[in-house]
Amino acid sequence: MRTLLAAATSLIALTAAAQAQPDGWSEAEIAALDTSIQQMMREEQVVGLAYALVDHGEVSHVAAFGYRNLEQAWPLETDTVMYGASLTKAAFAYLVLQLVDEGLIDLDTSIAEYLPRPLPDYATDDDDWSDLAGQPQWRDLTARIILSNGTGFANFRWLEEDGRLRFHFAPGERQTYSAEGFYILQHVIEAGLGLDVRDEMQQRIFDRFGMTDTSMQWRPDFRDNLADGYAMDGTFEPHDERSGVSAAGSMDTSIADQARMWAGFVAGDGLSEAARTEFVAPSQIIRSPSQFPTLTTEEDPRAAAIGLAAGLGVITYQDETGHWFDKGGHNPWTGNRAICHEETQRCIVLLANSVRAELIYPAITELAMGPNPVPWWWVYPEQFVD
Template sequence: MRFPSLLRRAALAAAVTLGGCAAPPPAPSQLDAEMQRLMAAAHVPGLAVAIIRDGQVTQRGAYGYANVEKRQPLRTDTIMYGASLTKAAFAYMVMQLVDEGVLALDAPLPALLNKPLPDYPKYADLKDDPRWRQVTPRMLLSHTSGLLNWRFINENNQLDFKYPPGTRYVYSGEGLNILQLVVEERTGLPLQTLMQQRVFDRFGMRDSSMVWRKEWEGRETTHYAKDGAVIAHKRRGEARAAGSMDTTINDYAAFMAGVLRGEGLSPAAYREMLSPQMAIVSLQQFPSHWPGDTDLWREVGLTIGLGWPLYQSPRGPAFFKEGNDDGTNNFALGFARQRDGMVLLSNSSNAQAMFLPAVEYVYGKTCLPWFWMNYIPYDRPELMTPQARTHPVLSAGCGL
């Protein structure tokens, strides 16, 4: 049973009243103690955290182990897999190209590619579906192309449209890789070079790359599944916009601080990037191509921008990005008005269970759409069941 809409609005208003005044950040010793407490409770072997205030990184910490078996401590310069945090860095680079007139957000693919998309072997599955001609960079950046996340989700292992282009948010790594193809052809440069010049060098990200570097040997994390099973760090040799970036908490915090300052983009491009493109109506982010709508997130204004999901927090407009893979949970959150933010990188599939309490420890109630993100807290196992989708706490408009 759901709370009435009026009660949901009242709950959000109360959260805004209680959380609108920013509390001072916790002292480093307090932050250290709380992060380690949460790690132990959620069974997370390694976590790195950064806090940003007014566009500057003010705190960094690394806890636990990069490799449990070797008792190798996690450090702020440990090489960690960024997973889909890559997408946000790629989007920022794309918006620079838009700023410079190299790329038009609303140009259709036939006007941008050297040949029809199905003529590229990777996209031959679309040869009998003309809808690819309607797809634009705006749709690809905002995950509204209608393409599913990965073709292997389909039983026939073929890429297809789940919705008409421009009609629904459907998270799509395939779409970001198509935009990579566009960007590489329009610039004549490989993605690794573009990201190095326009993102990594700009923000002083000395230990970030879209492909593995040999000199990192021995500095990388080992990853751990939910049951603690060991997953080796992949040494990716191909740059992929959807997720091949290795980074460190030092580096990604520097990037996030730069994003919060709007560095490298015109005010117009920055506003466009963080402007709502489409409301998100799926109950949870994955699998977002499943049918069915909900108004559960309307109260917090959950929408998709260009590269970043957006919502209205008690602190004003907020944007975020997650990055998940086997043995990896990452999260970056920004509050645009205050230029404050937080980055969490882990080497564990369990870390997302501590992200909501970690964020709320630092910022208080944020109205983070945690259930949509599947950030179900470690101490609320009842919310992990199918019945949780109608749990009253989800309808209160502002979390636990």
Template structure:
């Protein structure tokens, strides 16, 4: 298919998506008691013990509320100031902070890391596995921050692995820059480049550029003793308590502890582009490469789909972007055992939703909570593996072979 035909095909898909959305969904967002009631109903139906929800309109937080409990055994309520694990929404925050270095002329996103480090990457013990693969020299900060360096998610979970491999070696599985493959390993390498090649302490960078700027007093890249007094306990899909790991080292891919209030303030600042100069603003949400994987995980699966062509799903710096019924949308999720988080924004309107939960079941509510708080968004829930809780059949391997266009109506259980 030539370029013009591809463009026409994508435009037709987008039009069909928007028509389906308009025809089948109530576009009126919920607020006040109606929103509270819907959140409570969904939490009960999906067996989610605790969840916090923030809604941002035109760059301002207009709704911030916590529901349920942070500790079931002790019957302690979740609050908007409860410390929760950020998981991978740390990546979006780290990237946003890193863009300040672009404005300052301290970082060029397209300079190969070979030029940013004082010695070859494989000369560092942590990256010695790459000694026989010169492709590492092609990797740039932009590739690392858009998940296009060719790495697996983490070296201890290589492609095809079904469990953690303590002897896993770091490898480049795809030509750098050739495709999207989600990689915490790549984000951590970006941190390594800043710290070892640019003399930038990432904890200090985050504190100065984000935590101080946005009043995030209960947020840190490592565990703080004062967090213990109001802490969320994570729960798995069956309600088993998992505790809260105290992370002692800074990891840009996901070591942040924060609160719903703090991250809501950050998200509002991000959708306003506070702290970014003209150069960084021009780079931040620019689509870098189209995403055509069926699902985000497994990260290096080569199977493709056209389901998301209509919304132009693409990778950008630190986030994923697409065209929603209301213009450019961007989002980042954070998932770990006992943690489900979603930061989602409609950039043109500067409207956002933040969902933070201490339950592995909360991802099953994302689509419905977005619809409730913002109206139809065409969120690519199947690609993100955020399958609605009342459609377990879409979690089966067979579901990957079926179409799941993001704007199509989703039948809800009564």
């Protein structure tokens, strides 16, 4: 990592200055960034990487390099369908905030108020919350606590020794990243409010931002232009056809669509000023030394130094230039990251079908955004050496 950052130093002067320029990145800066990214990809054997720049809430540049399938030498394009992974959580949070604006749900009201019967009474194959019987803490869950990952659950129940869902901390006590919480809020919206999350995401997020190659559920037309995955050791993983809708991570998408989505998010399109403020405001203080493992009680002073906290579906932090927020999406063959600066409404959005791309994201981000407080030690602790 230090080698990559050192190699990038000569180019930082080209792009760091752009942060203060009202006209954004110049053509020369973008060309230098494109060249540098491709060089780093070769050095780290990254199969495919796509990225976008957003400036003052508008898409400034979109590019894709490498392959969507290395074996077939099929190039990765800006409209290639890729896993969104946990970037889905930020999009879902934005949807929930629209429902807040319409008075359909309140961020700080117990989820029990929206369900026709107690949550543990739901025990179908798709929505089984019977593990929470005898755990009355579920009534303390709110949309804010869930979206800021303060549920107190493990990330997934299958990580528990007995495979059963349980509270490790009281809701709101600590930030504990959990897909299970997002599943619960999806259930509340569907069973309690009578809304279909797939349809609502399509209409309120994907259609709003012109995301024609994005869906919460597999579409047959994706098959001709999708990205297969590659693990850290280069192992191939075909892109699967996900039939289920998951607020925590089922979004298929492209870099062109993600560019439009994050441009909309940073500009606050579709939300009231109050709701947009809630999106990136600190809702749950983060004290942990890393995002994973999720249930640690250890603390790291670097978190407090940048005001590290969970917003709603995103994380947020500060430096002398102002307020930053971001979201990642990761699995063994996917590495995604969107990083935005509030005051300039600038973002860099990174999607990769090769998890090795995460090795070069810090260098790319510094080239594009200039000096920044992104807590790489927290998001990629196994890769980043301080």
